[in-house]
Amino acid sequence: MRFNDVVWGALLMLFGSALFVDVQGFPKMPGQHVGPAAMPGALAVGFAVCGAILLWRGLRQRAAAQAAGAAAPPWASAPPWFASPPQVLGFCVLVAVNLLYLLAADRLGFIVVGVIYLMALMRVLRVRWWLALVVAVVMTLLIHGVFYKLLKVPLPWGLLQPISW
């Protein structure tokens, strides 16, 4: 998604203000002028100031466009892929497989989730079924081998625990 500078500016000002309020609750360091709130507090002001400039600049652009008789720039616009179903599906699958990994890797195990993960992504990129399956299995085992055996990373076994090697 592309947002207009006015939108970004308003969001940043809001964020900066919220941050500024939040850091007021940070404790002071006894006997010192500065504490843990100094840096984030300064950043909060920075966000708000940048946001204000962006907002002002965006509004001026709109005014200039209207003065010239042209249509004002849209508040937000979708990138071209939003209109293209395969790409939208691709993006959704990409998010879905990662959520699956985060939620299910411990229970199902790395190898099971890894194969599903690669299969799903390759299928959505239109790799043929059998090829996707072969590559998914081989690459999952390869990554597992490198990280689990060679680098001793404790990847979960999950369902395959009884036949772990």
Place this chain on the structure above:
Amino acid sequence: MSSAWLQAFGMVFEPYNIVVMLGASLFGLFVGAVPGLTATMATALLVPVTFFMAPIPAVAAMVTATAMAIFSGDIPGCLLRMPGTPASAAYTDEAYSMTRKGLAEVALGAGLVFSCIGGLFGTAVLMLAAPTLAEFALNFSSFEYFWLVLMGLTCAVFISSDRPLKGLVTLFLGLLVACVGLDNPAAFPRFTFGNTEMLGGIGLIPVMIGMFAVSEIIRYVVDTAPQALIIEAKIGNVFKGMWALARKYPLQVLRGSVLGTVVGALPGAGADIAAWMSYAMSKKFSKEPEKFGTGHVEGIVESGAANNSALAGAWIPALVFGIPGDSITAIVIGVLYMKNMNPGPTLFTTHPQNIYAVFLLFIVANLIMLPLGYLCIKVAKRILKVPRDMLMPVILLFCVVGSFAINNTGFDIGVMLIAGVVAYLLEENGFPITPLILGVVLGRMLEENLVSSLIKSDGDPLAFFERPIAATLGVLTILIWLAPLWPGRRRAAVTPPP
């Protein structure tokens, strides 16, 4: 020749290290040659693997992989009109025009040979400048470091982007990310939302893998452009005619190398900006500027040297001050900290052998680039045909496992994914990513030096200008900040970029 140098030789030419360098070279050449995979991504993908190595092989892997990737990024530019890495984008059209004129082997040869020369030049400057600067920096107090970090971040905002305001926003975001956790002057848990994983802060490595690798994969998945066709060019001996080119354009090679090293050493600007600036400069000073863009090798010679020399240049501030010169060294600094090889001037006095080893690694990496690059060009067509629809999913799974491997926690995978989506969204909206990364890397250093300076000076801001070097750095930094407000530039800043 001291014993430290001998030790360094021993570390670099150890069989294990040689094998690592060869492996990293092949990896770098491959990643650089595949469009959509960048040199920075190569470094980010190496981190999980180097995590388990000794410091020198870990650094060796990164130095060789990046040097190779920056060169091999020229190959798809030449044959597909798609830069393999952003650093090759400046002269992609030129190289492609040469290929269409049947000069592919000259374009690739020039890319290879002058990459090597530029890389060696940058290394020579690194070897001369870094130890001298380090000696100088030994006397720096928190005031100098504060200004140095601030100046580095300022450069990153103003150089790495044509939109300083948006660069500033991403810089603040990076600094804010660095604030998360207990690691602050009062050890107060900031922005942890009651989550114990966040007490330790947001890991640098998952953020980098997300921003540089995952965001590229998202971009690939949603890309609607059709795949480019490979030009069927005959490529013979790429070294033919290179000596003549070197004799014809000695000044260009030197200029490209110098500019590349300087741009590389400036924080935030790396090989890609060096190449753009150098290509523009080459055209400006050329005797035949009208030939640029029609398949003329001069610009490739100059900017090819520039992008590789920038790699070594970026290591100067990284090793001496711990301030990354580009996004690649930002990752490297993260790795050095994990290896207890904390960058800074004391590294030069306490462990000079490690520094000398890094110098040697650069020399070796640039020299083996010639034979390996030659082989890579020979098999280029096969690399370019590699099915990216299979490669990208595998890389993504590798990123997931790699992020997990650093701390063995799923939290880091989440951080990586969020960083990837955020980077994609920010770049879509014209916010540059490099300032964000530098903010994350340097946030703690900035805060530490700011707070300890304020405590030392009892809150007096004038103390920041009392020491001569601190004052100079401070005034310079403030001047850079004020530059956009100059009357002549004000209007340019207001006009929106096209």
